[in-house]
Amino acid sequence: MNYKRLDQNDLKTIRAIIKEEERILYGEEINEEYSHDELSDTVSYPDVVVKVISTEEVSEIMRYAYENTIPVTPRGSGTGLVGASVAIEHGIMLDTSLMNRFLELDENNLTITVEPGVLLMELAAYVQDRDLFYPPDPGEKSATIGGNISTNAGGMRAVKYGVTRDYVRGLEVVLPDGKVVEFGGKVVKNSTGYAMKDLMVGSEGTLGIITKATLKLLPLPKKAISLLIPFPTLEKAIRTVPFIIKSKSIPTAIEFMQREVILDAEKYLGKKFPDSSADAYLLLKFDGNSTEEIEKDYANVAQICLEQGAIDILISDTNEREESIWKARGAFLEAIKGSTTYMDEVDVVVPRGSVNEMVEYIHGLYKEVDIRIKSFGHAGDGNLHAYILKDDLSEEEWENKMKAAMDKIYGKARELSGQVSGEHGIGYAKKSYLMESMDPATVEIMRGIKRAFDPKNILNPHKVCQM
């Protein structure tokens, strides 16, 4: 595809649409952070960054870009991990972070309508103050809700409550040619044609630009209690998970963590974790309407853990205790990042029943490939985050070993009927693994969908299913 390189004329048109000069960054004014996301080494500058504030602006920019075949890359907080928000073909970057208004809290329908730039932490706090609950809880709280929808982010409550997709009711979307459409709505049920809303969720900014989202809310559970469960070994901890799943009691989260990662987090936060004496931990969270109800819920699970070799079951039942644990859990990614020179990540997901096999495989891999790998994750939903650390390796050693480790991990995930990404997406960095794992016929359908939405291929090119 031959794209038009942005010139002064285009800039003039953009200025006419946006009107406020401070919302346009051009050339030297473009900060380095706009050239990459939080992790992947995909680096490319846009020609211009436009901080949009309304659907109309997005629509007009898209119409102009479409007519002139200028590539456009949408971006929220830039906290992605796979390069989805990097402007590979340069052109225009649409920064939606100023579109951060809460538009409507509909208490009759238990929905909230927001602009895409609202941050996850702002949304969570806003609804919690009104005794309501937005369950998706990815670790990165400063991500935008638009970004969460674009990757179908999962997070730490997926075991009980599901993922972002399950909470998106309706979307206002600007199509690549500038048309504004609505997918879904406030309705609870919907059998009206193809599930366009669901096609948008997880499309990583390749099909359209989300300008409004209507999200489903739940009543806020009155009380939550976590159990921090020390085990003598990682194997013992992770092998307990299938028993917990089978027990039919439903924690909101089942996370596993190793001592080393906890120590990294203590160092990063400058704050001690309530316990770091054991090699491995499971962290379970239960919610409900009263302490008694939750205690009854977890008694059975606690017994199972003890039978499987847990050293103890530690109870976190107050806000202070919850904060000391979950704040550290939320900082794991940053803490690991701080413990090395550079790293790359794997976000595989396997069927829940196979999670122990996958974790043990990754744990054993560092010996086989001779590279440091740290992992933690959502044991209860089968989604694992493994971080391959560069440390003092030379570029060449790093490339070779990292590639070898990745190939093995994705290979094992395939063997266990797993998928390439559980919640971070494919973006730019994971395309080759998607191609390897997906049926070519399915990839062709994906490309057909992309063509139907974006026949000129101007919106976020080279991402997901495109080479």
Next chain:
Amino acid sequence: MNILVCIKQVPDSNKVEVDPVTGVLKRNGVESKMNPYDLYAIETALRIKEKLGGSITALTMGPNQAAGVIREAFAMGVDHGVLISDRKFGGADVLATSYTISQGIKKSGTYDLILCGKQTTDGDTAQVGPEVAEWLGIPSLSNVSKVTELKAGSMVVEMDMTHEIEIAEIEYPCLLAVDKDIFIPRLPSFVKKQETKDREIRVITLADLEDREEKHYGLNGSPTQVQRIFPPEVNNHREVWNGEGSELTGRLLSKLKELKFA
């Protein structure tokens, strides 16, 4: 080492509301928990016991349901529990409370070391600990942020006095009111909770005390008269200025001078 830890049950909320008409704290429907500062006192006791051996007793004063915090202390590793409870103790101010606790302590045993949290999150006076020491006639230190050395007849501690750290050596028996973060409190253990679920909690009533004069306890023994309780005023005053950096800097400086901050 025989250690006593004084603990208290408080409402589990950061936003305790005050009834604007009666001036009384609205406690209905609010779950309760152990005063967060007391967790640090318990942890300090457990760490000292791990080094020197001995036994730890947790003591609280309150209605029957206050036994809940003693059970929690058991689940953290505390050995014995004492509940000072009598209707006649109700409505006590800091003076009557500290007197009642000191009487209860005398009755419950002899201790080398008494630990308290620096303050509670409901009353916030930070006075009960030191007053208990006064009634018992033993030395006390507050704001203890670090235990530096444990000796045979004394200990060396650091106190965080906001602008400086004070180091002191104190002889047993003594009372220490510990600051938060002296140690990170361990979480209660489910296993210990099960093991101690039938452990006896000793209840001490007015009839058990050395001084049984009712006038010295509860509302009768409290010289403090509460006129009114009200939530503090919230100052949300903000000013927004627009303009050039250099101009705003000057304006900011004169504003700070006007407010006597600079």
